[in-house]
Amino acid sequence: QVTLKESGPVLVKPTETLTLTCTVSGFSLSNARMGVSWIRQPPGKALEWLAHIFSNDEKSYSTSLKSRLTISKDTSKSQVVLTMTNMDPVDTATYYCARIPRVGYYWFDPWGQGTLVTVSS
Amino acid sequence: DIQMTQSPSSLSASVGDRVTITCQASQDISNYLNWYQQKPGKAPKLLIYDASNLETGVPSRFSGSGSGTDFTFTISSLQPEDIATYYCQQYDNLPITFGPGTKVDIK
Numbered sequence: 001q002v003t004l005k006e007s008g009p010v011l012v013k014p015t016e017t018l019t020l021t022c023t024v025s026g027f028s029l030s031n032a033r034m035g036v037s038w039i040r041q042p043p044g045k046a047l048e049w050l051a052h053i054f055s056n057d058e059k060s061y062s063t064s065l066k067s068r069l070t071i072s073k074d075t076s077k078s079q080v081v082l083t084m085t086n087m088d089p090v091d092t093a094t095y096y097c098a099r100i101p102r103v104g105y106y107w108f109d110p111w112g113q114g115t116l117v118t119v120s121s
Numbered sequence: 122d123i124q125m126t127q128s129p130s131s132l133s134a135s136v137g138d139r140v141t142i143t144c145q146a147s148q149d150i151s152n153y154l155n156w157y158q159q160k161p162g163k164a165p166k167l168l169i170y171d172a173s174n175l176e177t178g179v180p181s182r183f184s185g186s187g188s189g190t191d192f193t194f195t196i197s198s199l200q201p202e203d204i205a206t207y208y209c210q211q212y213d214n215l216p217i218t219f220g221p222g223t224k225v226d227i228k
Contacts, residue, residue: 046208046222047208047210049217052217060216105171106212106217
């Protein structure tokens with residue numbers, strides 16, 4: 001059974017750096033065909049794709065957030081890490097990680113349960 | 122970036138009704154279009170990939186069609202458990218983009 005679980009701080013202050021971890025099970029991050037994405041959703045708003053990473057370390061980022069995001073992976077720990085710098089209250093959202101089942105075919109299945117991050121002083 | 126629009130933004134329908142949601146891309150995306158269902162307080166769930174392919178285990182009352190810039194998502198007979206927000210998502214070009222969502226509830 002494939003599962004993903006997000007972890008990280010519930011609350012961060014403006015200007016701080018957010019670090020989120022996605023721990024996966026049921027598949028390997030060394031699998032050449034699969035990847036992991038981060039997607040966020042502000043309260044009551046739509047989904048926004050942030051970044052993805054594949055086993056060959058191919059990465060891609062949201063155009064508007066590229067300067068603030070870094071995605072990486074630790075295959076031995078089955079973890080994908082997303083960092084976002086210079087956090088602002090508008091970054092308050094539920095952050096999801098999701099598997100990309102096939103390289104080049106960018107749909108997300110399954111998703112983690114999500115983790116709500118609030119940005120406030 | 123490719124912009125995705127959906128209509129309507131919300132709808133109310135009766136149990137058993139046929140429900141149709143449209144999604145439009147700002148440029149030709151071939152059939153690189155997926156649909157998700159998100160129930161309140163839950164993570165999204167993939168329903169349809171590549172415009173018309175039903176994900177394994179998804180009830181056959183859900184269907185999708187279209188190509189190019191115009192796509193349709195249909196629930197052939199609305200059930201109470203279908204109350205959710207539905208999102209389209211394109212992946213023809215990076216960055217990946219989602220539509221704004223369509224909220225479906227029971228009349």
